[in-house]
Structure formats: C-alpha cells, structure tokens
Amino acid sequence: MELKNILRQVKEGSTDLVNAENQIRSMGYVPVSDIAKLDTFRKYRTGFMEAILAEGKEAEDIVEIVRAHNETAGRTLITRINEEQASAIRNAFKPENIEWDMHSRTAVVHDGTPALKTGGTVAIITAGTADIDVAEEARMAASEMGCSTIQIYDVGVAGFQRLISEMSVFEENRPDAIVVAAGREGTLPTVVSSLIDAPVIGLPVSIGYGAGAKGEAALLSMLQSCSILSVVNIDAGFVAGAFAARIANSIAEARK
Amino acid sequence: MELKNILRQVKEGSTDLVNAENQIRSMGYVPVSDIAKLDTFRKYRTGFMEAILAEGKEAEDIVEIVRAHNETAGRTLITRINEEQASAIRNAFKPENIEWDMHSRTAVVHDGTPALKTGGTVAIITAGTADIDVAEEARMAASEMGCSTIQIYDVGVAGFQRLISEMSVFEENRPDAIVVAAGREGTLPTVVSSLIDAPVIGLPVSIGYGAGAKGEAALLSMLQSCSILSVVNIDAGFVAGAFAARIANSIAEARK
Amino acid sequence: MELKNILRQVKEGSTDLVNAENQIRSMGYVPVSDIAKLDTFRKYRTGFMEAILAEGKEAEDIVEIVRAHNETAGRTLITRINEEQASAIRNAFKPENIEWDMHSRTAVVHDGTPALKTGGTVAIITAGTADIDVAEEARMAASEMGCSTIQIYDVGVAGFQRLISEMSVFEENRPDAIVVAAGREGTLPTVVSSLIDAPVIGLPVSIGYGAGAKGEAALLSMLQSCSILSVVNIDAGFVAGAFAARIANSIAEARK
C-alpha cells in the first residue's frame, strides 16, 4: 500500500515532510468491489475519520466495507444500523470486537486497536428524553474521535431549574465544545449558549407533531437564534459529535 | 335604531330577557354605503368589539366607517394605518378625539366617550426592541377593551437575567393574562410560560432574515412549545391583545 | 423530600410564605434513573400539571416515570399511548387505578387520589366525527385539571343548522372557555367565535387529503381567522384542553 511507501521515503529522507503530507492528503482510497471507494485517509487530510452510514446499504456490503476499512484504520464507526444489518455484523465479527450503542443504532467494530484519547472534552445536553437516541450518536462520534464526554439529559426549559442545577458539573469539568440536542421548539441551545462559555453546536431532533414537526421548528429556531450557535441538520448526531470533537481536539492539541 | 326598540320592549315588559338577548346577538349591523356592513353589536354577542383594519381600505372609506361605528359605540380602534390614511383621519376628526400610538400605527377615534375600565390586567412582554411595534398594537387592544396593562420590553433569553430581574414586578401586580411577543427564534413565550402562573398567548413577530425569517421560526417554535401556550398569527398584535383582554375581563367580572 | 420540609417550615413559621412559594417555584424536580427529570412542581409554579407524552418513550420507562410522578402528585395523565405501552401500563397498575379514554389513546393512572374539582367549565366542540379522537384528548386534559366538560360533536358548517340547534345547551350551562376541534378547512372555530360569548381556542385536526391536508389548511385558516381566536398546534388536544382549563380555573377561582 502506498501509505507505507510514502512513510518509508520519509524515513529514508528521500522525500520531505511537506511533500509527503500533501501526497497523503490528496491521493488515497481503497476500492471495495464495485460498490464503494473508501476514503481511508480522510483523517490525515481533514481531521475527521471516515464513518459508515449503514442506511441504504446492503448488509453484506457493510461487512465488506468494515473489513476493508479496519485494515487501514483498525476501528470503524457505523451509524444508523437496522435489524438485518446488525445481525450481519454480529455474524461477521467477534463480540469482543464490537461496541454497540443500542439507543442510537450505532456500533464500532475494531480489530483490537484501542480508541484514541486526545484529551478533548465534549458535553452532550438534551432537552428531553426523546432526544437521547440522537444525542448518543453524537456521543459515540465524539468518543471515537478521542474525546471524553459529559452527558446531561432531559433538562429542557419547560422546567428551567433542572438545567441550572445540572450545569454545576461544568465547574470542575469544563467542556471544550457542547452539543445541545432538542426537538419540538428547539429552545435549549439558545439558552445554553447564552449561559455557558464554550462553543455550542445545535442538534435538532426529529420529534414533535403538527406544524414544524420532525425537527423543522427546532432547526429554524436554532438558525434564528439570538444567541451565537452553529447548527447541523436534523438528527445528524454523527456530524454534531464529530464537529464538536474536531474543535475539542484542536484545543487539546494546543494545550499540549 | 333597532337596539333601542329592543331595550324599550324589555323595559316595558313586552319581551323577555332571553329573547331580547338573542335578538341582539343575531341581528344587528350597520351598512356603510355599498362597501361595508358594520357588525356594531359584536361586543354584545362575543365580548369582542369590532375594530377597523385599515390595511387595504381607501382613506375616505375608513373615515366614513369610523363615523358610522362611533354613532353606536362612541369609540373606534383602527389598526395598521398608513401615512395617507393617517392624514385623512387627522383631517376628519378633532385632535382631542384621537389617541395615536405611533409605534404600532394604531389609533382610537372617539366622540368623548371614555374608555372602558373592566378591572382586568394584561401584561405585554417582548424579547427584543424590534418586537415593540407589534407589542404596542396588543397593548392598545387590551387597553381599549378595558384592561390596565403592564409592559416589560427587551428581556429575551440571550440575556436571561434580564427577564428574571424584571419579572419581580408581577409580585405586587399579578396579570390575569400575558402576551409575549418575540421574533427570530421565538423562545421567550416558552420560557415565560414555564415560570409564571398565568395563561400566556404567544405573539410571533415578523423579524429576522434567512431560513425561518419573518416570524416563521417564531410561530412554529411557539406551536411546538413544550410549555403550554396558545398562539396567534405573526404580527397579529390586535388579536393577541384582544384575546388576553377577553380572558382578563372574564376573570375581573368573576371577581366582582 | 424537600416540598415537605418547606411546608413544615411554613407551618413552624421559620419561613414566610413568599419565600416558601419562591422556593417551590424554582427548585423542584425528581430524577428518574438517567432518562428523565420530572418537573413535579410545575403545577405550583404555572398552574399546569406535568403530563407524560408517551410517544417516543420506552414502555418500561413510562411505567417508572408514572410511579415517580404519582408519589408526589397522586394522579398522572398519559397521552398518545401505543399498544405496547398500554399493555405495560395494564400490567403495572391495578385496573381500578387506571382511567382509559380509548378514542384518544389517553389514560390517567392514580393511587386512589380523586380528580380535582375546580368549578370551571370547558366546552369541547367538533366539526366532524373524525375530530372526536383529538377532542377527547382535550376533554381528558380539561377534566384532569378539575373542570367539568360539555361535548358537542359533529356540528360543522356544511350543515350549519346543527350547530345553531345544539348551542342552546349553553343557555343553561355557560362555558368559561371553548375548544373547537376541526380538520379539513377548519371553519368551525371562526363561526363559533363569532357567535358565542367565551374565549375560543382553535384546535386543528390532522384529517383531510390533498393540498392543505393533515390539518395544514385548518391551522392556517384558524390563524387567519377574522373572528378572534387563539390557536394550538395540529392534534395538540392536550395543550388546547389544558389551556382552556387554565382560563376556566382562573375564572372559577375569581368567582369564589
């Protein structure tokens, strides 16, 4: 594989570092039969790992893609796994090599390679109990990208005192970035961002019925927020968690 | 006019009260040339007065309608008055017979009849400075329906401490109903409704730009609220104020 | 539990009433494992009880939450219960402690504590037969908040004479507030509000097909109403019923 060649050239001094980095950043991918082309070097290029969105993929294809990915990366995060895909994964890999999060239908398959530890910290806050599934997907992504995580669940503004009370945990354990998941009216990220000294990523959740249902009101409310937020798409737990971790990792690296 | 006849019959005993009330409730209106049919008895039938929405009406027609209305009611509330209509009103009526609210382009024209005093109290709260115009329309409506009003402006959740601090006014002066006006993400009614012991009417305001602009995010957010609210349309200050006053008047009447 | 302590202090005179009330209003909630934080004191703070929206919650979590809630409140209203959740509730509680409304998939679970009786009266009117399910959710909420209820169903304006005829019931039994549920074109709240002397809360219902289906036309029609209405979200029977009861209870309290 080319990556090894490049690295050997670096070791031998036959290429300089800038050149090697550029090569790694622009060239690598691993074809998986005809159906996929794995961007295994994305982590080196952008700071984000490749993750497998199971939705819309055949169960056997996922297994094949995970195998190919683990060969270069050692660990693979898979999101939005359905029943049939979960069975295929269970059959294909040993139990000790799979870490499941049943709430969020997410799993990590690994070959024994331990998870990264970057020193970054990400907090995940939810407005309600029904937001936990999406929040857990964010937590899994942040965790897999090397961050430690703090969870505070069901502290929406209908009972405002709950948030104030629970936030005391931050006095000892300051998060580098915060993901706030909320459905229905999506108020919580606006309130959190007006109270806490860390960048807040709003994560709208597809709950609620009637006008503005399925996260629409929550998304619009976060985009219109008078507080300063950035936002990801409805239910995009992976994106929110990875983006928060990306920030936390930069800060952690700078701390070193 | 028929109302007087009905009342005289009541006085004379030639009709009973239930019958008289039913007649009043179902029959009265005053035609204004060919263009309007004034529902002057709405107040007796529904507890709401007739108000004149100036938007889309000719200036001279408004003057004519106001005159006709004042003949039976003594006072007329006019909303959403533009420059040209305002001039026509100024020319047609004496200054001492007009009460303007320039913020909300609203006026009351009267023939000396004083405003009603019902004993009800309505609070009007806004999230920002830009919500004040719509809030003032609500205040004028509540006031014209006989309520005393309390205003608390610019206490949105981006600076949450402002709301908490200002709400202390309610300890001595409990409102019977509260209108909360908010644009952009429309969070404030949700928060107020979770903190205060009075029915809250959410009033979305058409400010903000981008996705969910012009009050759309605020309206959806209020409809999706985890707190218990009822809502009126975007910028519908008159409806919000009148509805709040309707509640307050019922309570005030029961107090008597 | 803290509430008892506060009340004992009041009894003993070691705290004054304003202080006690403030404490109750701002501080109480009951954590239920990691998944929920019950706002059991909402009733004291806002006049609305906490209710459990079953939708999106695990069956066993609902049972656990209901148990925790009943410990402080004695009665718990649960809305939007699906088959599996209903079974779990049936297995967990005795039949004599459950009051079901099968139309609206709503239940009250209690420990023998009787429902409140406030003296308020709420009327529930529907345009069609298909609106009854949502209307019943409103009725359950109003009833659980202590109001007596009047139902008038299937009196939409396509056969206008039905409404006029049925409304005679109000001559003896005046409602303090009225919920009007309607799907499709949502005309009925506008008509009722123009005929009756009580505040009307429009409750759009998600029936109808084609453009404006699923309650969209009904919601927009109510927001645009020429009569004076406030509105709740599509199918939000609980919110409509609770809001109407909130008004009725204020009036009933003032009557005392």
Added chain:
Amino acid sequence: MELKNILRQVKEGSTDLVNAENQIRSMGYVPVSDIAKLDTFRKYRTGFMEAILAEGKEAEDIVEIVRAHNETAGRTLITRINEEQASAIRNAFKPENIEWDMHSRTAVVHDGTPALKTGGTVAIITAGTADIDVAEEARMAASEMGCSTIQIYDVGVAGFQRLISEMSVFEENRPDAIVVAAGREGTLPTVVSSLIDAPVIGLPVSIGYGAGAKGEAALLSMLQSCSILSVVNIDAGFVAGAFAARIANSIAEARK
C-alpha cells in the same frame, strides 16, 4: 378572412354545418407583429372569449393587440392594467369606446359593438371590503360574457347575520352560478355553498398577513371544504367570473 369564406360556403351549401364548425374550431388565429398570435376564434371553440392580460406586456403592444382583436370581435376585455398602460389605452381609443372598472384595473374597449346579453345570471359575494377589487374583475368578466350580475359585498362569517339577511335577494332573483371571493381564512364559500342551491366557485383573495397570508389559507381552506365547491387560483377574478358565466350561459341557452 377565412371565417367569412367558411360562412359563405355554409350559406351556399358547399359545406355542411359540422364541417364548418370543425374548421372554425381548429384553425383560426391572428398574428400581431412578432409578439402575439391572437386566438380570436376561441369563443366559437370553447365558449370563452379571448381576454388580454395586461400584466407583463408593453403598453404599445396592448394597444396593437386590442386593435387587432376588435377587428374580429368588436369588444376586448383587458385585465390587470397598470398606470402606464391605462394612459396608452386612453390615448389610443375614444372615451366613449372604453368602459373602465377602476377597482379591478379592468377595461373593455369596443368599436360600438354592444355587450352580449345571454340571459344568464351570476352572483358575486365577498367576505370583506378588501375583496371587492378582485370580485369586480369577476363581475366584469361575467358581464362581458353576457350575464347579468348581482353583487353582495362584506358579508363574511365574523358577522354571520349579514349574510343571512342579504341572501333574501336571491328569493326573487335566482343566480345560475355564484362566485364567492374571500381572503384571510376563506370561510365564506364553504358557508354559502352549504346554504344555497347553485354551484359555487371559490375565489381566494391575496389579503391577510402572517402564516397563510396572501390568499394561501383561503385557497387551501376552499380546496379542503366540507361543502362542495370548485376553486380558481388566488386573485383569478377573470377566471372565476368567466367560469361562472360559462355555466350560466349553458343554463340560459337550455332555458330557451
């Protein structure tokens, strides 16, 4: 011109009537420079006349098109005329050859040819004063297609008694078809259609603000109506009036 030839052949017996009618129906149009191709025979083919929508056309082009049209038809209806176009029309034709309706920005230009009289009757009803402009466009179209018209304006359901009272005019003068114009919540056509024995065409009007504004709520409400209606687009006064006249003319013809 070909039409005359066809008619002469009919007179001479060199063609039969079915054949002549088919030729007329499928073949005629008059080119106006490069910019327009006038469908002057539409009336013979479909029962509807060609009308000129002024919106988006150059003032001088309109004058040229009207001239060309009048050569075969004698009268031309022009809708949605702006200031500049109105001046051009005034300059191009004699005052006695123009019939203006200033409300609806509509005019008929003729060469002395009198309007058709078919014996059909169309009623035009509006919910509010602001709907009159669009209603007048409908009236002009129905009138130009030969119908006599009845107008009943400002009888919306917020003051329901007005409609009932005014409808007595129909007892002597039965309309063959009814156009009901309404903005905001668009309730009136539903109510009229449930009370009157004639086909009702709903005409939504682009008034109102907030959600469902500009006729959206009115259109959806009419499409969802529980009464039986057909509908035209928002502000499409010409289409509503012409469609109603088309029905009335068929009935009138059958009466003969």
Added chain:
Amino acid sequence: MELKNILRQVKEGSTDLVNAENQIRSMGYVPVSDIAKLDTFRKYRTGFMEAILAEGKEAEDIVEIVRAHNETAGRTLITRINEEQASAIRNAFKPENIEWDMHSRTAVVHDGTPALKTGGTVAIITAGTADIDVAEEARMAASEMGCSTIQIYDVGVAGFQRLISEMSVFEENRPDAIVVAAGREGTLPTVVSSLIDAPVIGLPVSIGYGAGAKGEAALLSMLQSCSILSVVNIDAGFVAGAFAARIANSIAEARK
C-alpha cells in the same frame, strides 16, 4: 319525522310553499348515536346529496350511519372504503342492495330505491391509466346524482393523437360538464379546456414521485392554467363528479 309534517301542512294548505321550503332548507338533521349528525336534507337545500366519507370512521359506525341515511334518502353513496369497512358493509346489507366500484373503493347502498335520472351528461377523461381510480369516484358521484356518464381514459398529451381521436364521441353525445383527471404534470385539463365547448373541472391525482409529486404539480398547473378551468383538491373525485353533475343537472332542468 318533521319533513312529513311540513309536507302535510303544505297539502292541507296550512303553510305556503315558500315557507315550507325554507323550513326544509334550514332545519333538518338526524342524530346517529353520539357520533354523527346526518344532514339528510342537504339535497333539498343545496342540490348536493350527503355522502359518507368512510376514511377515519369506525366500520360499525358507517353501517349505522348508512341505515339512518337510507331511511330518509333510500340510497347512500360511501367513498374511500377500506377492507375492514367493506366487510362490515357486506355483512350488514344484502348483495342486491349494494353497488360496488372496486377501482375507487366506492359503494352505493340502497333499499331498492332506483338511482335518479336527471337527463344531465358528464364526461370523465383521464390522462393515464393510474388516474382511473380517482376518475371512477367522480363517475360514481355524477351517476348517483342522476347523470349519464361518458368515460375516455388514458389520453394524456404525451401521445396527443389519442385525445383528438377519442373526442369524436362528443359529436353525437355532447357533455354538459367535463371532469378531467390527471396526475404528474396535470397538462390534460388545460388542453381539453382549450378544445371543447363545455365547462371543465380539473381533478389532480396524487401520482408521480420527486418534486411536485403526489398531485402537487398537477394541482398548481391546473390553478395556473392559461385555459379557463375550475379545480378541486387532489384526489377529490367525489367533489369533482358532484360539482360537474350539479352543473349538468341545472342545464338538464332548464332544457325541460
């Protein structure tokens, strides 16, 4: 029953005809347990019969409503019947008393009373094969209202020659009104209306996928039509058929 009383009074001369007709028009309905209030006299008041929309109703309620309706009307049209409701109808009534249309999930249940024959003629045209289900609902409604019907199916403009060829049937058998059903781009009503001398009612059908799917493009296209059309909601076959029949019946009556 009151209708008989009124008619007897007419016979006896104790009431005059105008009075009797007014009474019938404004007062009658038949309550069906608590769930429905049948508007059995709608036909006398508006020219439209009451029909039962099965969607959203319990199977046993439908049977009960049909029974009540047949007592005064002899025949009942039921639309949008699902499997379970169809079984209930089959069990409750004799086969010889039910007329099914399986395409459109529509049925007529009668007590031997034959269908009306008014002499009106309605044509039903579809653009594609997939529009037939909705078109058949329109045909059933027109037929039940007494019209004879002509069907021309699958003649959309992608193969324009099919329409031209099939329309020759109208030369001998002129329709009084035409329903044109079309999904996807909804072009056909525009083309038919520009070719045929009869009022056209556009009936959008909920087929198609992607942007503008489920009849949205068809509906908008018909509302924007350059030809003169009126429109009903997507899939509203019953409304289209009943409205067309209403026109045809007026013409047929005038012919007599």
Added chain:
Amino acid sequence: MELKNILRQVKEGSTDLVNAENQIRSMGYVPVSDIAKLDTFRKYRTGFMEAILAEGKEAEDIVEIVRAHNETAGRTLITRINEEQASAIRNAFKPENIEWDMHSRTAVVHDGTPALKTGGTVAIITAGTADIDVAEEARMAASEMGCSTIQIYDVGVAGFQRLISEMSVFEENRPDAIVVAAGREGTLPTVVSSLIDAPVIGLPVSIGYGAGAKGEAALLSMLQSCSILSVVNIDAGFVAGAFAARIANSIAEARK
C-alpha cells in the same frame, strides 16, 4: 395495422415520404382493453421509445400491455416493478426473454429481438453507493435506446481524489453525454460539469434525512448550479438515461 398500409403505399409510390412520415407521427396508438392506449409510434415521432412505468398498475395489466407493445416493438422496458408485478412477469414470459436489473427494479421483456446499437456512448457517474439503484435505471434506459454505457460509482466530492483518478477512463472512451446521480447535497454534477467536455444531466436521488432530505437539496443545488447543467426530477433515472441517450444517438447518427 395501419403502419403496414402506410409503408405499402410508400413502396407502391401511392404516397410520398413526407406525407407518410407525418401520418406515422400523428396517428398511431394501440388500445389495450379499456385501461390503456399504447403510443407505439412514439419512437418514430420523438426519438424516444414508450416505456412502461409499473408503479400504480395492476400486475395482469402490465403483462397485457407488454404483450401488446412487443407485437409492434419487439422489446419493452418496464420500470419500478414491485414484487407482485415481478412474479406476474416471470410467470407470463420465458426466462430467456427477460433481462432483469435487480438494483433498479427494471426489466426488459423481448420476443428475441436484440437491443438496438446506435454507436452512442453514455457515462453514468454516482456520488455514493446509495445512488446506484437510480443510476442503474438510467443505465438500462440508455442501453435499451442503443447506447453503450460507462459506469463510475461512489466518487463524491467528500473524497475528491476518487473522481479525478477514475475520470482517466474518459481519455480513451469519450462519452457523448453524462448522467451524474447524487443525493444529499447533490454537489457532484456541478463539479463534473466544470471539469469535463460533455453535456451533463443532473439526476437527484432521494436519499438523505433532515432538512432538504429525499433529494430536495440535491435537486435545488443542481438547479442553482454555477456550472451549466440540465436536470431531471428526483429519482427519474429513466428520464435521465433516455435524455442522455437521445443526445448521444443524435451525435452518433451525425458521425455516420
């Protein structure tokens, strides 16, 4: 059949070619019982074949339509086939006469007639693995219209180097037209069109969740593209493939 008569007349010289072509272009279709009218001559008239959209059709009707179509055309493309329809096709035709594409639920049924070979070349590119189903429908259409096809799958811009690398295949094998299928943000057609010297048809795919899901963002993004593209509807693989083949066939014909 008329086509043969026309062709015989051409052979015999009793008609000239222009006349014959016009007749073929405007007149032919084959009725299939009452449910369909096959436009079998579309290919001669427009360069596109008739294809059968299975969605919304009865299984037995499809078989009947395919039989009728094959009689004049020899081969029939069927798209969007569901399980039940697939069984009916398998039972009705011999295996050697059916070519399935299981990804896209598409099949060709033939009577031994081989597929056309026009010499045109169409490339099909997808952004992700989940776009392959729709892309395959495009490939089947292009292939059935006589083009050879090149597939490049899973080369979206998140790993941009994949596209650059795979595009080298075009150096030897230049496509005449390119279909680019993409869901989610739909970026790939914009990038391909800015890099390659061939007309690009954007094919949005209904994947993705949250705001802009189901192909909406992809469609809008392609319509707004700064590169020069034309676009087809979401999931309209057949249209994209046929349109690309139509271009490629014109070029191939000109090359001859």
Added chain:
Amino acid sequence: MELKNILRQVKEGSTDLVNAENQIRSMGYVPVSDIAKLDTFRKYRTGFMEAILAEGKEAEDIVEIVRAHNETAGRTLITRINEEQASAIRNAFKPENIEWDMHSRTAVVHDGTPALKTGGTVAIITAGTADIDVAEEARMAASEMGCSTIQIYDVGVAGFQRLISEMSVFEENRPDAIVVAAGREGTLPTVVSSLIDAPVIGLPVSIGYGAGAKGEAALLSMLQSCSILSVVNIDAGFVAGAFAARIANSIAEARK
C-alpha cells in the same frame, strides 16, 4: 501568457497533445483586482464559455472584468444588466463593439472578433408573449456559442392550432436541440417534446400570480412531465441556451 507557451511547446514537439490539453483544462484563470478570478479557459475544458452575470456586481467591476476577459477571448456575454450597469458599459466601450438585446437585458462586448459559427441549430419556442424576455437570453447564449437560431413565439396550448401551424418551419430547417420557455402552468414543453424529434430543454419562466406563481408551477410541471424533458431553473435563459448549444455543437461537429 501560459496558453501561448503551451501551444508553442506543442508546435515545437516538446510536449504531446494529451499533456497540453490536460494543462489547459486544469490550470488557467485570470485574477481581476481582488474581486474576481476569471475562468478564461473554461471553453477549452468544458465546451462552455465563461459569461458574466451582472446581477449583484458593481458597474465598474463589470467593465474591468469584461476588459480582462476580452483580452483572452475577444468576446464577452453579459447577462441581467441593470440600467446603471448598462450606462457604464456604454461609456466604457465603443457602440460598434457592443451588441445589445434589450428584451433580455443581455449584451455582447467584443474587440472586433466575430462570433463563432459552429453549424449547430437551436430552436427557441415560447408559450406566451411574456416569456419572450427569458427566451431572448437563451437565444443570445446559443448564438454566442456559435449556433444559428429559430424563434417561434406565443404558441401556447390555450390556442393549440398556433403551434401545429408554426411547427411546419421545422420541415426544412431541423433543429438539433429545442428550448421551450413557458410560465404559468408550463404545459408547452411537454406537448412539444411529444411531437418533435429533437431533445427538448424546458425553461420555466417567472410569470403568473397566486399559487404556483413565479414559475413554480411551470418548473414542477416540467419536472413531472410524462414526455421526456430535461429542465433548467426558472428564468435561467442563459443555461438553457448554452446547454442546447452544447448539444447542437456536438452534433454539428460530428456531422463534419
């Protein structure tokens, strides 16, 4: 400039053709102060020229950009020019170097370099007179890309005979591609595509009022078309004309 160097190397044989072409395709752009980076070599890379969209640019910046572009290309197409920008262009360049199209607010500025002539032919058809402005933008783009153009204006389906009659021009002068511009219901491209043997690009135009206005109905209707079309965005005359010319040029080149 680099292009000349590359070409010289080709001439001298110091580079091969494939290499030279690749260099040209991937590398060139011309910076214009800080505000723009002109992609002057797009024509070599994609077959489309760079055109200047004036909308949103400062007048003086446009002049500067045109100058820079003409240095490498000799001719520059500018679209959507407003009054102020037009003055700046008139002041900056000699009259004989500007070709205006006033309808579409489009201009070509050149340095005497004549327009390309490729031998391709593009037809531009409009449904109405109001579509001509957008159609002319398409014609300018096709013309500037070297095609001869055929215009057929105002032949919409409301007067179907006009289209049939005018299409006879295609018998002598076959177009390689056709742009069909239509607003309101957007029917014409569907009809044209079902009648003519050339690829049709649908161009929706932002006319019409009410639901589906501003080209929305036209766009959706074209995307849903039962005929085979590709589509560009509303009012995107330049894209439609350039895309049609791109096809026509490929065919013309193959003819050589």
Added chain:
Amino acid sequence: MELKNILRQVKEGSTDLVNAENQIRSMGYVPVSDIAKLDTFRKYRTGFMEAILAEGKEAEDIVEIVRAHNETAGRTLITRINEEQASAIRNAFKPENIEWDMHSRTAVVHDGTPALKTGGTVAIITAGTADIDVAEEARMAASEMGCSTIQIYDVGVAGFQRLISEMSVFEENRPDAIVVAAGREGTLPTVVSSLIDAPVIGLPVSIGYGAGAKGEAALLSMLQSCSILSVVNIDAGFVAGAFAARIANSIAEARK
C-alpha cells in the same frame, strides 16, 4: 456600577473567585431608556461580545445604545446599518472613532480602546464575487473578537483550479477555523471541508434566482453535506465570524 463592587470585593478578599465569576455571569445588564436592556457582560459569560443589529432600530436609539455600550466595553460592533442610521452614527461620533466596512454595512464605534488581539486566526473563503458582502461581515466580527483574518474570494468550484491554487497560502499560515460563504448551489464548503484540516463553518448567501433562490439551496446543500460542516443561517455573517473566532480564541488561549 455593580461590576466594580464585585471586583473590589475580590481584591479585598471579601469574596472568592468562583462566587465573583458567577455573579458577573448571571446578573449584569444596562437599561437604555425603555427600549433596550444591554447585556454588557455577555463577553464574560459566554465568550461572545454583544453586537448591535441595526436592522429595525431607530437611528437615534442606535446612537444611544452605542454610547451606553461603549461606557462598559470601549468598542461596539454594529451590523446591517442603513443609510439613515449611518448618517446618525457619523453625526454622533468623531471620524477617528469609527471603522467602517462599506461592503457589509458594518461599523465599529470605539472610544480609542484598541481592538483585542487574541492570537487566533480565521480564514474567510467565498465562492463568488457576490458573496463578498456577507463574507466581510464575518471578517469584521472575527477581527473584532481579536482574530487575524485571511481572505480568499471568488474560488467557487465552477473553476476548481482557482481554489487549489489559492489554498497554498494555508501552508504557512494555518487557520484555526474557516468560514466558507457561498450562494446559489452552496457547493464550496463541502469541497473545502473535504480538503482542509480545520473546522469549517458554512455560511449560505442569499443570492441566486428561481427555485432554491435567496440562499435556500445553499443552506440545504450545506446541511446535507457529505463532508463534516456546521452551518449558520443565510447571510448570518456576524454569527459565522463570531463562532469561528470563538473556536480560534479557545485554541489560541490553549496555545499560550
């Protein structure tokens, strides 16, 4: 003012640091007459400064608010300033105390206090020339929050080589966070995020016409991005710049 008291107590040791910080975080605001309540301590609480959105505020109110704000903060950022407001600012403050950015209608008014320098670096990239106005608002915000900024403008993917070439600036000058502004199809943030090792904030810009215009396609495209992005609302330059600066400042602080 309270802040000084708190700080003095800290100095004197009469309060501890945690307590002092909490007080500052939760309590401070400065009322400006009745119209505004300035959250002057937001910076201490959340890391974001208070900025004045001029849109919708009276010119004199802005001046008053700026004065009040400068008393505690020394510098005030004002965004979306219109002509009239700009004059008022020019009249109220000395030229040397105002820093204008005319592109983005943004200004900083200060009392001589220099801008902060945090050591963070933010890059601002635009797809086109028309995105520069919004991008400059982001740059002003980032700059005012203490970051140095790098601008790369007009490097959209229609000419992809421009981006690659310009990005070489990052090799020496690594940004801590990147704002990518793009209108129309909004592709650029997706591409940048897939190539660069820094968190990317997508900033949709309200340019483009037709479907998806005014930034809608750009916003949806960024929310659906296959790359990992977070997003702010359309034209929300201030939010994007402040959020990017917030990240950069955390990293810069950690570097110290």
